[in-house]
Amino acid sequence: MRESLQRLIELQKVDTKLLEIEELRGSLPQEVDGLKKDLGDTKETLKTSQDKIKAIDKKIREIEGNILQCNEKLDKYKEQLYAVTTNKEYDALTHELETMQGAINESESQILELMEEKDENEEITMNSKTLLEEIQQDLKSKSKELKKRISETKNVEADFLKKRDKITPDISKSLISKYEKIKVAKNGRAIVPVVRGACGGCFHTLPPQLVVEVKKLNKIIHCESCGRVLVPPNEELGN
Ligand SMILES: [Zn+2]
Numbered sequence: 613m614r615e616s617l618q619r620l621i622e623l624q625k626v627d628t629k630l631l632e633i634e635e636l637r638g639s640l641p642q643e644v645d646g647l648k649k650d651l652g653d654t655k656e657t658l659k660t661s662q663d664k665i666k667a668i669d670k671k672i673r674e675i676e677g678n679i680l681q682c683n684e685k686l687d688k689y690k691e692q693l694y695a696v697t698t699n700k701e702y703d704a705l706t707h708e709l710e711t712m713q714g715a716i717n718e719s720e721s722q723i724l725e726l727m728e729e730k731d732e733n734e735e736i737t738m739n740s741k742t743l744l745e746e747i748q749q750d751l752k753s754k755s756k757e758l759k760k761r762i763s764e765t766k767n768v769e770a771d772f773l774k775k776r777d778k779i780t781p782d783i784s785k786s787l788i789s790k791y792e793k794i795k796v797a798k799n800g801r802a803i804v805p806v807v808r809g810a811c812g813g814c815f816h817t818l819p820p821q822l823v824v825e826v827k828k829l830n831k832i833i834h835c836e837s838c839g840r841v842l843v844p845p846n847e848e849l850g851n
Contacts, residue, residue: 614829624803631800633765640758647751658740661733668730806845814838
């Protein structure tokens with residue numbers, strides 16, 4: 613058990629270093645991921661509004677074509693109106709004229725509605741373009757910064773990862789999994805030294821007998837308050 617514990621102590625040292633490297637990169641990786649997502653979303657919005665504008669333009673052209681045809685018919689009916697001889701013919705023709713004019717009016721108000729919709733989508737397009745530019749710039753500078761920080765720490769990180777790979781096979785799987793669980797729950801610190809009779813993780817004062825047991829290094833002893841694994845004080849963890 614002594615050996616297992618000593619390896620766990622080693623593992624904690626390595627993991628603390630890896631955590632420090634991660635902290636150095638800070639929130640940049642998440643920020644870059646978030647910006648990439650925003651970029652995708654904004655491109656999607658831009659494409660949708662541009663597609664809508666195209667569809668609206670097509671629709672407007674169709675309606676305008678129809679109006680043109682209606683107007684031609686309207687002119688014909690008006691000419692025919694001079695040539696009518698009976699009241700019946702006259703009534704029939706004026707009815708046609710009114711229907712045709714109604715259709716034109718309706719088409720015109722349809723065009724107005726479409727223009728409004730187009731305006732809305734043009735605004736969305738404009739805003740999306742501005743936003744896209746901002747995101748691209750932000751992403752560019754943050755990616756550059758992240759790349760720089762990664763390259764600065766890459767070799768050190770690789771060394772520690774190699775060390776980690778060397779240590780872990782010699783520790784039992786159940787012990788590793790216990791260690792990982794505590795590590796996740798306790799901000800990366802699963803193994804803590806006893807500091808002046810207290811837990812080095814939560815500073816809970818430990819019974820003197822427990823401290824004696826910890827120093828023997830012959831079994832896994834958890835802090836009764838925070839659950840971290842306690843190790844002797846002379847082990848300077850994380851340095
Ligand atoms: Zn504790």
